[in-house]
Amino acid sequence: MRARVRAGDREAFAELYDTHARAVYHHALRLTGDWSTAEEVMSETFLAAWRVRERLEPDGGSLTPWLYGIATHKAHNANRGLRRRLAFLDRRPSPPPVADFAEETAGRIDDARKLAAIHGALGQLRRQEREVLALCVWSGLDYRQTAQALGIPVGTVRSRLSRARAKLARRLQPVRPAAEKTEPRPRRGEVKSEAAFAALSLREEPR
Template sequence: MFASIGNAAPSAAATDDATLIARSVAEPEIFAQLYDRYAADLHRYVLRRLGAETADDVVGETFLIAFRQRHRYDTGRPHARPWLYGIAANLIGKHRRTELRAYRALARTGVDPVAESWSDRVDGQVTAAASRAPLAAALRALSDGDRHVLLLIAWADLSYDEVATALAIPLGTVRSRLNRARKKMRAALGDNNPALTSEETDHG
């Protein structure tokens, strides 16, 4: 349904997301361009959280929901990325047990078939294999809300404003959740402090 549609729209790269979505109400095939723009990045994010098998389903469902709700999109927002990650966050929440089970297994053994799909991809943030188990345990200990905020910023590279939009929460709540999550991560990891707890870069 969302395969690339080639030259269905001229100058697609120059068309902002809001315009594309608005046009797709009358021309549904155009919506596939939104998939082309964001599916790969979204898949990498969901993969880290839920594993490869579940990621395929979640990303597919994310774009299906977005397609069905496209007529309600706020066209005052030119970039649809926060909207898509917000839909994905809701779907990830429905797979909470899968995510927590992966963290628990990785924290216990250091190896888990589900978690392996993302644990090997945090090398830029956690270079030592020994850091994976405490990282998983620390992530598992976070509340769902704090975990969403932390990982949307650390793994999806959303700004504070984008996270607020994605999760439909005030900007101040984003900052308080992030600060709380970072404190808990630092306390749990000690010297094995991955970049995801760093405050050197302000995404706001």
């Protein structure tokens, strides 16, 4: 596959897209927290991959780290662009409120709320820590593949992942008032906050 992609084989590249597009999209979604932005990042990732295909090393294993590395860079650029647009809109007067009559979108709005809660917790991490967490924990890359995707040493991957896990564990730990400490502990398996769903994935070890 690597040799065929390097040679500009369109059928091989189409196969690469069919195999990895969904995974690249989900990786972009975790880094951007926005469905439409993630779709743009996915498209830009494969467009860039086609343009730079000749730079691929002739020897190597899976092309997954290569694609994730491009997607991580594109997601970072998308987030920077979003911050600039939000800063511009923040300087403009707010539009008049519009009544929401789309009750059928309640499920999608709820999904967006959950994603926003999780992404908010991840947003408290440094960008480099968030990228390593997304690649190792959710995208399933091992330390070596993550290092290859980001162009950093394996030791740096390990240290960033360790810091990211520790920070999220602290920030997602529920804080209860003293008056509530006498209440019965929740049964095993109960989840008390939306952000806690993000903590579940922290127990996974990268394959």
